[in-house]
Amino acid sequence: MKKRVPQSVFFNLRVLIALMGFGTFAVTAASIAQAQQRHANTGSIDPLIPAGFDCSKIHELGIDKQENLRAGAIMIFCGLSEGGKPSRHTAFTKLVQNITAPLVYGGTDVDLITGTESFPNVTQSTTFSTANPDNPNQIVVAYNDTRGPNTNGSGASVSTDGGTTFTRLTYNGQSPFPNTGGGPVVLYSRHCSTWYTVWADLACGGLGGYKSTTPWDPSPASWIHYNCVVNNPLADRHSGWVDNNSSSLHYGNIYVSWNDFNQPNANIFCTFSTDDGATWHSPIMVSPQSTFIRNVQITGDLVTGDVYIAGMDEGGGGFPHNNTNYFFRSTDGGNTWTNTYIGTPFSGPGVTAVGYFACMFPDNGGYWRHEGWGEPAALNGVVHYVYDQHGTGSDSADIYYIRSTDMGQTFSAPVKLNTDTTSRPNWQPSLSISPSGTLFAVWYDARESTSCTYGDPTVPCYRMWARKSNDGGLTWLPDDAFSDVVSPLPAQPVPGIVPTYASDYDYGSAIATKHVTSWVDGRVTIEGVSQQDAFFDEESSVAGTPTPTPPPCSVSTEGCGSIVTTPPTDFNLNVSDPVDPASLDASDFTVNGIPADSVTLSNGNTTTDFTFNTSPAVQGVNTMHIAAGAFNCVNGPVAEFTCTFRYEAPRVTPTPRPRPTPLPRP
Ligand SMILES: [Ca+2]
Numbered sequence: 001m002k003k004r005v006p007q008s009v010f011f012n013l014r015v016l017i018a019l020m021g022f023g024t025f026a027v028t029a030a031s032i033a034q035a036q037q038r039h040a041n042t043g044s045i046d047p048l049i050p051a052g053f054d055c056s057k058i059h060e061l062g063i064d065k066q067e068n069l070r071a072g073a074i075m076i077f078c079g080l081s082e083g084g085k086p087s088r089h090t091a092f093t094k095l096v097q098n099i100t101a102p103l104v105y106g107g108t109d110v111d112l113i114t115g116t117e118s119f120p121n122v123t124q125s126t127t128f129s130t131a132n133p134d135n136p137n138q139i140v141v142a143y144n145d146t147r148g149p150n151t152n153g154s155g156a157s158v159s160t161d162g163g164t165t166f167t168r169l170t171y172n173g174q175s176p177f178p179n180t181g182g183g184p185v186v187l188y189s190r191h192c193s194t195w196y197t198v199w200a201d202l203a204c205g206g207l208g209g210y211k212s213t214t215p216w217d218p219s220p221a222s223w224i225h226y227n228c229v230v231n232n233p234l235a236d237r238h239s240g241w242v243d244n245n246s247s248s249l250h251y252g253n254i255y256v257s258w259n260d261f262n263q264p265n266a267n268i269f270c271t272f273s274t275d276d277g278a279t280w281h282s283p284i285m286v287s288p289q290s291t292f293i294r295n296v297q298i299t300g301d302l303v304t305g306d307v308y309i310a311g312m313d314e315g316g317g318g319f320p321h322n323n324t325n326y327f328f329r330s331t332d333g334g335n336t337w338t339n340t341y342i343g344t345p346f347s348g349p350g351v352t353a354v355g356y357f358a359c360m361f362p363d364n365g366g367y368w369r370h371e372g373w374g375e376p377a378a379l380n381g382v383v384h385y386v387y388d389q390h391g392t393g394s395d396s397a398d399i400y401y402i403r404s405t406d407m408g409q410t411f412s413a414p415v416k417l418n419t420d421t422t423s424r425p426n427w428q429p430s431l432s433i434s435p436s437g438t439l440f441a442v443w444y445d446a447r448e449s450t451s452c453t454y455g456d457p458t459v460p461c462y463r464m465w466a467r468k469s470n471d472g473g474l475t476w477l478p479d480d481a482f483s484d485v486v487s488p489l490p491a492q493p494v495p496g497i498v499p500t501y502a503s504d505y506d507y508g509s510a511i512a513t514k515h516v517t518s519w520v521d522g523r524v525t526i527e528g529v530s531q532q533d534a535f536f537d538e539e540s541s542v543a544g545t546p547t548p549t550p551p552p553c554s555v556s557t558e559g560c561g562s563i564v565t566t567p568p569t570d571f572n573l574n575v576s577d578p579v580d581p582a583s584l585d586a587s588d589f590t591v592n593g594i595p596a597d598s599v600t601l602s603n604g605n606t607t608t609d610f611t612f613n614t615s616p617a618v619q620g621v622n623t624m625h626i627a628a629g630a631f632n633c634v635n636g637p638v639a640e641f642t643c644t645f646r647y648e649a650p651r652v653t654p655t656p657r658p659r660p661t662p663l664p665r666p
């Protein structure tokens with residue numbers, strides 16, 4: 001029988017991970033002086049601010065509604081926002097936080113931020129995870145990374161060992177994506193075996209990025225700037241998807257969608273490339289509505305090749321406000337779009353607003369901007385969406401799921417995915433669907449805390465929780481923890497980034513074997529302050545119930561189901577783990593309710609030999625039994641044991657009886 005790995009191994013592993021994180025901190029602290037020197041040399045005018053920019057145009061251009069780094073820099077430049085704020089908690093560095101038992105979903109969390117961090121430019125968040133469907137060992141996670149100047153606000157970490165370890169791509173101290181301003185999208189195109197990133201791209205004056213066939217190599221020879229996606233400096237909140245179905249009519253199409261703040265309602269637009277990014281179709285308007293609808297995310301159906309965009313009417317912003325979910329669909333490779341669905345308005349999540357954006361926390365007057373955005377997923381005509389809604393009373397946020405079986409035209413009644421009965425926030429969900437139809441939803445969840453404090457490493461705040469469906473969203477397994485610790489609420493101290501920013505989205509995705517996902521975590525401290533690091537974990541996408549964990553101490557014997565022909569007095573039983581001799585009694589084992597008279601242990605206390613002075617066996621079926629907890633193994637009490645054997649006494653060959661001779665009749 002297979003031995004169960006003792007819980008202490010998991011525990012020690014987690015402690016080890018924590019210590020590795022602490023090592024990162026030590027390196028970081030040593031380089032702070034150097035970082036401060038560099039920061040002092042930064043020019044006074046942010047290179048992202050257009051020369052002679054007229055601050056009175058902020059509202060007209062919708063700068064206050066945009067999420068990109070450049071828009072944030074303009075808000076700061078024009079005095080409408082401060083920069084990121086230091087935390088007042090600087091006294092004591094404590095790494096973390098509820099190290100817990102092994103978790104139901106996912107494996108060990110991985111910090112994507114390897115290498116040196118230089119305070120205060122330490123913010124990495126808003127993430128997009130993609131695995132190579134033809135080589136699951138290759139995973140790329142793209143994110144906003146503020147280590148560079150604002151002219152390099154992008155970052156990515158690459159794993160070549162299936163997600164066990166990641167390395168942050170670094171070339172000359174920066175990401176391999178110069179002249180980009182974040183807004184992570186990373187896609188793998190099976191059509192040309194190439195990885196694509198899409199960013200706010202200064203060289204394109206709009207959207208563009210870098211591609212690579214060797215993503216782990218950060219050199220310019222590996223990551224090459226490809227032809228611009230769109231030339232439009234007011235393109236914001238972009239998203240991307242690629243059709244990797246070789247039998248699709250649109251195989252290899254790379255799709256990118258965004259909000260165009262040059263339009264009166266900042267309408268959603270889409271473009272696509274049918275030649276591996278060499279050229280891009282002229283932008284096509286997706287949302288003709290006369291209200292502002294956020295381009296939440298784009299996705300596609302791996303079976304049908306249809307493309308979907310989830311949109312959100314944010315009800316004019318502020319707090320409180322109502323949200324309305326929208327769906328748009330293209331069935332012709334992105335050429336034409338239909339608004340298939342407009343939902344019922346609902347209360348948006350949050351506790352307050354700073355300017356246009358609702359915020360999840362009251363800290364600093366409002367922190368962690370979030371309007372309720374989620375992520376769509378689609379497979380074989382069934383469309384799925386998770387999003388965020390205000391809870392009842394003081395509960396600022398709950399996670400909801402809706403499902404469409406008619407290609408995004410009508411959706412089921414919303415299902416609340418977080419089942420906690422607290423009034424704590426559950427926010428910013430992501431969703432992915434595997435080719436076999438397993439769904440995995442992940443979100444930020446503060447059910448394990450009572451309050452959060454900006455940047456304070458001694459106040460555990462949230463953990464990633466998750467929920468999985470093995471049947472395409474018809475039913476869901478229980479919600480449970482996904483990340484390994486309850487993270488503090490990380491600070492955002494970067495002066496060039498708006499202070500309400502924590503993470504705008506986390507785009508999860510799936511391949512045949514797994515769901516890959518990422519998030520912002522505050523468990524690693526710098527200068528004694530919790531700060532933002534992008535983290536990664538993954539979950540199997542193989543359907544089926546989880547493998548039941550064998551009980552910690554179980555009994556077995558080959559005698560179960562056997563047939564004996566002599567009445568036994570000796571019973572040898574195997575135990576999965578060593579037995580604690582002090583807890584073992586002869587009477588722990590019974591046959592037909594009759595306790596044994598003596599017991600001995602052998603084989604390193606893993607074999608018990610119960611003996612009876614007189615065999616308890618009866619003709620026919622006999623029942624062996626050990627009650628649950630009758631004795632203990634080194635790792636816990638024994639599980640109940642019961643099974644039967646047959647005793648069949650050999651048949652005595654009947655002696656032929658002399659037939660009575662019939663008496664002769666008289
Ligand atoms: Ca809640």
Ligand SMILES: [Ca+2]
Nearest residue numbers: 106107482483
């Ligand atoms: Ca985990």
Ligand SMILES: [Ca+2]
Nearest residue numbers: 122124532533
């Ligand atoms: Ca960081």
